[in-house]
Each structure stands twice: as structure tokens, then as C-alpha cells.
Amino acid sequence: MEDLNIKIKEIFRNFSNDPGNLIPILQKVQKELGYISLPAIEEISCFLKLTESEIYGVASFYSQFRFNPRGRHSITVCLGTACHVRGGSILMEAFERDLEIKTGECTLDKRFDLDGVACLGCCALAPVVKIDNDIYGNMSVIKLKETLEPYE
Amino acid sequence: MNNFDKLITKSKKDWDNLNNSEIPIIYLGTASCGRAAGAEKVKETVLSYLKKHKIQAHFIEVGCIGTCYLEPLMDISAFGNPRISFGNVDPKWAERILEKYLLEKDFFKQKVVGHFGEKPFNDLPSFFDLPMIKPQVRIVLKNCGLIDPENINHYIAQDGYMGLKRALELSQNAVIEEITNSGLRGRGGAGFPTGKKWKICREAKGNIKYMICNADEGDPGAFMNRSLLEGDPHAVLEGLLIAAYAIGASEGYIYIRAEYPLAIHRLNIAIEQMKNAGLLGKNILGSNFSFNIKIKEGAGAFVCGEETALIASIEGKRGMPRTRPPFPVISGLHGKPTTINNVETLGTVPHIIRNGSTWYKQYGVEGNYGTKTFSLVGKVKRTGLIEVPLGTSLKKIIYDIGGGTLKPFKAVQTGGPSGGCIPKELLDTTVTYESLTAAGSIMGSGGLIVMDTDTCVVDVARYFLDFIQKESCGKCTPCRVGTRHMVEILEKICDGQGDVEDLNRLESLAKIVKSASLCGLGQTAPNPVLTTLRYFRNEYIEHIVNKYCPALVCRSLIEFYVVPDNCTGCQRCVSVCPTGAITGPRSEVHNLDTTKCIKCRACLEICRFDAIAGNAIIIRSKEAK
Incomplete structure (x- = not known):
């Protein structure tokens, strides 16, 4: 808890307490902590003088924000149109099956978390999967294992 | 000579020096699409190759030139020859190409895409004569893939910021008139005349006005704005400044998707460079015009492309549209007059101001x-x-x-x-x-x-509606509930459970959602369903009556099958099948148990791409055996 408080206070230093800063603050908190935790929402509530429900209302509106801890590596499967017609949703199913988790969850060993995204904008190379900051084009269900291997 | 003029002279000189340089220049396309194709690994290879062989060369990372199917693209300019572009360059090929060209002055023809010279060169095709490039007219994308997007001098050497310079010499009304005369319409999709928008905002009452660039490119399957921002960010920023000057705004925002980290990174670099060059801040280029830009990262909501939702999001609220009027040009961000233009619209503006509206109007058709x-x-x-x-x-x-x-x-x-x-x-x-x-x-x-013919239009309609239904902000009932019902009906049809009456239900729901929704998201949501019903009604009927998906996509209506005559018994599919549905000893025809099969396509793909497999697995309709 102490640790969290220090981190959050550090984030608040870069912002004024204008409620218009709510989204950038949430983004920064997620970047530092990996997700939006309940104690973090309480801290933001004190800082911006907004109720916790208002903050949760905004955070849950946007697909970027997560309320569960993340794994060491994040897998993002593109579910855009170009990826869909080239098998994006089938890739997503394969990840869910291989990792034995559902979209938005994290594996038990905390190695991977899994999410879909509306479009990564690399449509010409569909279907596309992003692992951390690496983008893999022309993916296929038979390439999953070898693609995940380097990520420990 | 003022500082900016000095910068122009320096930039042009640097550019000429670069292009007449004795040492080779290697250009690598490292936009997001290039990276997806493996450009980062090529970069490592190129840099370590140069180091290992102690070769002196300029290495420049450029944006996307547009031929994404040839990514990664590496260009080399050397020995006084025109710049030559090589396509589908993996690390191995990068090394071979460098070795052959830089050491032997020769190249692998099969990897050449084209050259950028004005005159013919050897018997290589000119890049601009390629079938994909020749019919195009590149105005907005003029610099993409050709200049270093992280170097403002490169942009200035291509007459960058000359549009802004000219605009500042004109009155605000004259700038608006030039844009009005050009006939430019909003490239975000709605097509509202840009000059008219600026004029209303300019005339709106208020001391404080805002200029916003809408870079919330949310359409799945669209990446034009990302490419432009990654490949030529200064073009968009110059347009933003011209627009701000015209409407009388002193503060600007770029609202950009957080999913585009590279574009955000390059915008931040570009903004720093502008500040250093006196193109942002107080009294820009010695004029009375002062302007600052802030970047706001969107947090993942498709509806935020709608302008009132976008404004709510910048204000830190849920991105929900409100009724219009008042339009943002009268009452927008914080209740002040606000102009919102799309990335491409702003990217076009400098060209119009630089070359004039008459020049711009030679392209396109009336209106x-x-x-x-x-x-x-x-x-x-x-x-x-x-x-x-x-x-x-x-x-x-x-x-x-x-x-x-x-x-x-x-x-x-x-x-x-x-x-x-x-x-x-x-x-x-x-x-x-x-x-x-x-x-x-x-x-x-x-x-x-x-x-x-491999794409099922019913499945595509279901996909789009499902997307819209998830992205609906939930404020108005027709969109929130109507799209949900439409998805349910479409899912039923894709599952082979539909009945003919469903088509009428879909049509009547579509009409209600279209006419009764508050914003553009709901009003246009039924379009994919309405057009597919209008042009491909037969495909819906096939799904409903014959339980047949002509494209063999809808998974409840298909099954996987091993063609005995083609199967080589290589067991590749057996090893990739996650459910043990395929069995069979080596060298004998394999057996696929459809009751265990989950239709994951693993067997199909390995059978199609593996060298010793026989392309023996096919998808067939459950009904038409």
C-alpha cells in the first residue's frame, strides 16, 4: 500500500487537479501499475474531487482501461475487419484455448494476459497479433507456439 | 534574413548534400506496417552489417510509401545511381542485397521493386510507373516513405511550412476563401465543406477558440491517418496551424488513438522541433499569431470519432455524443467555438495554400x-x-x-x-x-x-453489427437495444437457425435504428445489413432455407474433411490438432472425426503450407455432402 501511495503521488505531481485530467491520469496509472486498482481509484477521487463512481464510470467506458492485474507479457489480437476476414477471431480462440484463459484474463503463472483490439491499423498484413510492443503480421494458428516461445 | 529563412536555406542545402552524398544512403520503411512485417529485425541486420564491414553510410528510417504488400521495403541510393527500392526484404535478404550492391555494385533483380530516378535506369521499372502507383495522384502522401519523418529539415526541404508562411501573409478571411474556393470537404467521411466550417467558427462570438485535429481513426480496416502521421507528421501540424490561424484559435489539440504509439511518438518529436524552429508558441514566424498544441490520447472508444463525443472525452468525461445544435463551431470544447478537422483534411490544407485553389481543383470532379x-x-x-x-x-x-x-x-x-x-x-x-x-x-x-467468394457477407454484416453494438455508448435506446437485437438475429442466421421472417424483422429494426438514433454511429449502423440485404439477399436465403453458407465461413454450417486421394499420411495435421480429432498411422490416409473437430483451421493451414503435405484437407458444407 505504501508503495502504491508513493507511485500515485508521483503521478499526480505532473497534473493539476482539473477534472479534465482524469483520462490522462488513468492512462498514466495504468502504465505504471498495469491496471486501475480500487485503491488507485480512491486516491484519484481525493485528488480530483470526483466520486469513485464517476471515475469508475469514465474508466469502464473506455476499452483501454483494465481492472485486473496484467501478466509479464501482453498479447493483443487484432479483431479489425481486415483481420476478421482473414481469420482474426479464430486466432483469438486459439490463444484462449492454448493459454486456457478468456479474453481480458491473465494466465495462472502470470506469463501472459490476453486482449482483443478493434484495429491496430496494420490491415495490409492481416491477421495481426501484438505481443508487448512487437507486431506480428500474417499470423496463423500453427505459428502461435513458436511466436510465444521467446516471451518468458 | 530571419531565423526561419536561415532554416529553409540550411534544410535545402542539407537535403542536396544528402542526395549528392558520396557515401550510400539506406532507407528503411519502419512505420507500424513495416514493423509488423519485420522491419525492426532488418534494421538490426543492416546496422550490424555496416558496422562489421566498416562501411560508411547514411541510415534513414522512413514512413510507409503505400505498397504494404511488399513490406519490409529497403531502398538504397549509391554510386550516383537513382534510389532503388527492394521489396519483401527479410534480414537474410537485407544482408545479401547490401553485399551485392555496396561491394559489387550489382543487385538481385528479383527483389527490385523499382527505381526513383527521373530517367530510365538499366531496365529496372520506375517506381512511379508501377501498376499500383501509376494511377494514383499523391498530394497528401507526397512525402510519405521518402523523407525522414523525425527530421523537420527534411520536411522544410520539400517546401514544408511554406503554406503556413503564405497563410500568415494573407488575412484570415483570405485563407478561408482560398480553402472555400478549393472545394475541400471533410475527409473524415461526412464531407462537410471545410471552408464553410472555418468561416462559421471564425464568425462565432468568443475570445477563446479551439482547433482540434481528429486522429481517432476508429474504423476497423482503416489506417490512412496512422500512415500519414507516422510518415509525414509535419504536414498535418502545418495544416493545423493554418486552420488555427484562420479561425482565430490560440490553443489546439490532437486527439489520437492510444493504439497508435508510433504516431504519438513522432508527433511529440515534431512538436518539439516546431518549438525550436519558432513555429509554435508566441508570435509565430514574427506574426501576431500565437498557438500551442496539446496531444490527447484517446482511450479506446469508437464513438469518440463523433465530434461532440470527442469533446466530452477531452473534457475528461465519458465519450457520449450530445444533441446538435449547438454545433461545436458555435459551442464546443469548454463551451467555446471549436473547429474539428480530420487528419487528412489538415494534411491537404498546406498544399492548397501553397499551390492555390485553382491548382487543387484540377483533380477530382465537380463538387x-x-x-x-x-x-x-x-x-x-x-x-x-x-x-x-x-x-x-x-x-x-x-x-x-x-x-x-x-x-x-x-x-x-x-x-x-x-x-x-x-x-x-x-x-x-x-x-x-x-x-x-x-x-x-x-x-x-x-x-x-x-x-x-471466400468471404461470407452475412458473417461480415454480423461482424460489423457486433462491433457497433459493443461500441454503442448506450445513451439512446434505438442504438443500444436495436443493434443488440439485430446482432442476435444475424447470429441466429449464421448458426443456421434463422427463418425467412427474420429478414423482415431485420429490415424494420434497421429502419428504426437509422431514423431514431441520436448520432452518426447509430444512424449509419444498419448500413452493412441494409446493403447486404439489398444486394446479397440470396445469400441470406441460402443460410436460412438450405442451411448452406456459400463462402463456407459460418462454422455451424461447415465441416472439415480429408480428401483421401490427396492425403500423403504425413501426420503433420495429427500433431497440430488440439482435440485429437485427426488420427491415422504414418503413410496412411488420415481420419478426421467431425464430432471432435472444433474447426480451428490448424490442420487446414499446415496441410496447405507444409512442403510434404498434400493440401488434402478441405472445408465442405454440412448439408451438401
Whole structure:
């Protein structure tokens, strides 16, 4: 808890307490902590003088924000149109099956978390999967294992 | 000579020096699409190769030139020869190409895409004469892939910021008039005349005004704005400054998707460079015009492309649209007059101010002047980012530029989830705001998704509706509940559980959602369903009556099958099958148990791509055995 408080206070230093800063603050908190935790929402509530429900209302509106801890590596499967017609949703199913988790969850060993995204904008190379900051084009269900291997 | 003039002189000199340089220049396309194709690894290889062989060379990372199907692209300019572009360069090829060219002054012809010289060079094709490039008119994308987007001097050497310089010499009204005369319309998709928007905002009462660049490119299947921001960020920023000057704004925002980290990174670099060059802050270029830009990262909500929702999001609220009027140009951000323009619109502005509206109007057709960028993707041979004059036919785009489809063409979706599927019979439709609307679709921001006979239009309609239903902000009932019901009906049809009455239900729901929704998201949401029902009703009927999916996509209606005559018994599919549905000893025809099969396609793909497998696994309809 102490640790969290220090981190959050550090984030608040870069912002004024204008409620218009709510989204950038949430983004920064997620970047530092990996997700939006309940104690973090309480801290933001004190800082911006907004109720916790208002903050949760905004955070849950946007697909970027997560309320569960993340794994060491994040897998993002593109579910855009170009990826869909080239098998994006089938890739997503394969990840869910291989990792034995559902979209938005994290594996038990905390190695991977899994999410879909509306479009990564690399449509010409569909279907596309992003692992951390690496983008893999022309993916296929038979390439999953070898693609995940380097990520420990 | 003032500081900016000095910078111009220096930039032009640096550019000339670079191009006449004795040492080779290596250009690598490292936009997001290039990276997806493996450009980062190529970069490592190139740099370590140069180091290992102690070769002196300039290494420049450039944006996307648009031929995405040839990524990664590496260009080399050396020995006084024109710049030569090499395509599909993996690390191994990068090393071979460098070795052959830099050490032996020779090249592998099979990897050459084209050269950029003005005169013929050897018997290599000119890049600009390639079938994909020749029909295009590149105005907005002029610099993409050719200059270093992280170097403001490169942009200035291409007459960058000369549009701003000219604008500041003109009165604000004269700038607005030039844009009005050019006939430029909003490239975000709605097509509202840009000059008119600026004029209303300029005349609106208020001391404080805001200028916003809408870079919330949310259409799945569209990446024009990302490519432009990654490849030539200064062009958009120059347009933003000109617009701000014209309407009288002193503060600006770029609202950009958080999913585009590279574009955000490059914008931040560009903004720092502008500050250092006196192009931002107080009294820009010695004028009375002062302006600052802030970047706001969107947090993932499709509806935030709608301008009132975008404003709510910048204000830190849930991105929910409100009723209009008042329009943002009268009462927008914090209740002040606000102009919101799309990335491409702003990217076009400097060219118009620099070259004049008469020059711009030579492109396009009456009422639809200029060019439009499109992301050409899906089942087309040459995928990529293109720019064509408005009034170009879809046929020309798909066949001449895109090279057509491998399997027979079925439809093209324009305008993303708000657009519609246009069938083969209407391929002579030209891309103008009006003609696409007449075909039941919309221009939209510029995604063109080509579908062949392997794509099921019912599945595509379900996909778009499902997307919209998830992205609906929930404020108004027709959109929130109506789209949910439409998805349920479409899911039922895809599952083979539909009945003919469902089509009438879909149509009547679509009409209600279209006419009773508050914002553009709901009003256009039924378009994919309405157009597919209009042009491909038979496919719906096949799903409902015959339980047959002609494209063999809808999973409840298909099964996987091993063709005994083709099976080599290589066991590749046995090893990849996650459920043990395929069995069989080596060298004997394998058996696929459809009751265990989950239709994950692993066997199909390994059988198709593995060298010793026989391409023996096929998908067939459950009904028509």
C-alpha cells in the first residue's frame, strides 16, 4: 500500500487537479501499475474531487482501461475487419484455448494476459497479433507456439 | 534574413548534400506496417552489417510509401545511381542485397521493386510507373516513405511550412476563401465543406477558440491517418496551424488513438522541433499569431470519432455524443467555438495554400475536388495505402491499383462499420460522397475492404453489427437495444437457425435504428445489413432455407474433411490438432472425426503450407455432402 501511495503521488505531481485530467491520469496509472486498482481509484477521487463512481464510470467506458492485474507479457489480437476476414477471431480462440484463459484474463503463472483490439491499423498484413510492443503480421494458428516461445 | 529563412536555406542545402552524398544512403520503411512485417529485425541486420564491414553510410528510417504488400521495403541510393527500392526484404535478404550492391555494385533483380530516378535506369521499372502507383495522384502522401519523418529539415526541404508562411501573409478571411474556393470537404467521411466550417467558427462570438485535429481513426480496416502521421507528421501540424490561424484559435489539440504509439511518438518529436524552429508558441514566424498544441490520447472508444463525443472525452468525461445544435463551431470544447478537422483534411490544407485553389481543383470532379486516401485491404492482391482523385471508379481502384482478387470478386466494403457492401454490378460507381451514398454506403474515412467468394457477407454484416453494438455508448435506446437485437438475429442466421421472417424483422429494426438514433454511429449502423440485404439477399436465403453458407465461413454450417486421394499420411495435421480429432498411422490416409473437430483451421493451414503435405484437407458444407 505504501508503495502504491508513493507511485500515485508521483503521478499526480505532473497534473493539476482539473477534472479534465482524469483520462490522462488513468492512462498514466495504468502504465505504471498495469491496471486501475480500487485503491488507485480512491486516491484519484481525493485528488480530483470526483466520486469513485464517476471515475469508475469514465474508466469502464473506455476499452483501454483494465481492472485486473496484467501478466509479464501482453498479447493483443487484432479483431479489425481486415483481420476478421482473414481469420482474426479464430486466432483469438486459439490463444484462449492454448493459454486456457478468456479474453481480458491473465494466465495462472502470470506469463501472459490476453486482449482483443478493434484495429491496430496494420490491415495490409492481416491477421495481426501484438505481443508487448512487437507486431506480428500474417499470423496463423500453427505459428502461435513458436511466436510465444521467446516471451518468458 | 530571419531565423526561419536561415532554416529553409540550411534544410535545402542539407537535403542536396544528402542526395549528392558520396557515401550510400539506406532507407528503411519502419512505420507500424513495416514493423509488423519485420522491419525492426532488418534494421538490426543492416546496422550490424555496416558496422562489421566498416562501411560508411547514411541510415534513414522512413514512413510507409503505400505498397504494404511488399513490406519490409529497403531502398538504397549509391554510386550516383537513382534510389532503388527492394521489396519483401527479410534480414537474410537485407544482408545479401547490401553485399551485392555496396561491394559489387550489382543487385538481385528479383527483389527490385523499382527505381526513383527521373530517367530510365538499366531496365529496372520506375517506381512511379508501377501498376499500383501509376494511377494514383499523391498530394497528401507526397512525402510519405521518402523523407525522414523525425527530421523537420527534411520536411522544410520539400517546401514544408511554406503554406503556413503564405497563410500568415494573407488575412484570415483570405485563407478561408482560398480553402472555400478549393472545394475541400471533410475527409473524415461526412464531407462537410471545410471552408464553410472555418468561416462559421471564425464568425462565432468568443475570445477563446479551439482547433482540434481528429486522429481517432476508429474504423476497423482503416489506417490512412496512422500512415500519414507516422510518415509525414509535419504536414498535418502545418495544416493545423493554418486552420488555427484562420479561425482565430490560440490553443489546439490532437486527439489520437492510444493504439497508435508510433504516431504519438513522432508527433511529440515534431512538436518539439516546431518549438525550436519558432513555429509554435508566441508570435509565430514574427506574426501576431500565437498557438500551442496539446496531444490527447484517446482511450479506446469508437464513438469518440463523433465530434461532440470527442469533446466530452477531452473534457475528461465519458465519450457520449450530445444533441446538435449547438454545433461545436458555435459551442464546443469548454463551451467555446471549436473547429474539428480530420487528419487528412489538415494534411491537404498546406498544399492548397501553397499551390492555390485553382491548382487543387484540377483533380477530382465537380463538387468533389481533390484527392482521397484509402487503405486498400482484404482479399486484394496488392494491399496498401493509396491516394486517388475523387471520381475514380471502384473498378479502377480494385483492379488497376489493387491488381484484382485471387478468387472471384464478391463485394467491397467502403466506410467501415458505417458503410455498406457494394457488389460487382456497381463497380463502376465512382468514389464521390454522393455516389457512394446513393449505393447505400458512405465515403467514410477511407477503408476499402475487398471481399472475394471466400468471404461470407452475412458473417461480415454480423461482424460489423457486433462491433457497433459493443461500441454503442448506450445513451439512446434505438442504438443500444436495436443493434443488440439485430446482432442476435444475424447470429441466429449464421448458426443456421434463422427463418425467412427474420429478414423482415431485420429490415424494420434497421429502419428504426437509422431514423431514431441520436448520432452518426447509430444512424449509419444498419448500413452493412441494409446493403447486404439489398444486394446479397440470396445469400441470406441460402443460410436460412438450405442451411448452406456459400463462402463456407459460418462454422455451424461447415465441416472439415480429408480428401483421401490427396492425403500423403504425413501426420503433420495429427500433431497440430488440439482435440485429437485427426488420427491415422504414418503413410496412411488420415481420419478426421467431425464430432471432435472444433474447426480451428490448424490442420487446414499446415496441410496447405507444409512442403510434404498434400493440401488434402478441405472445408465442405454440412448439408451438401
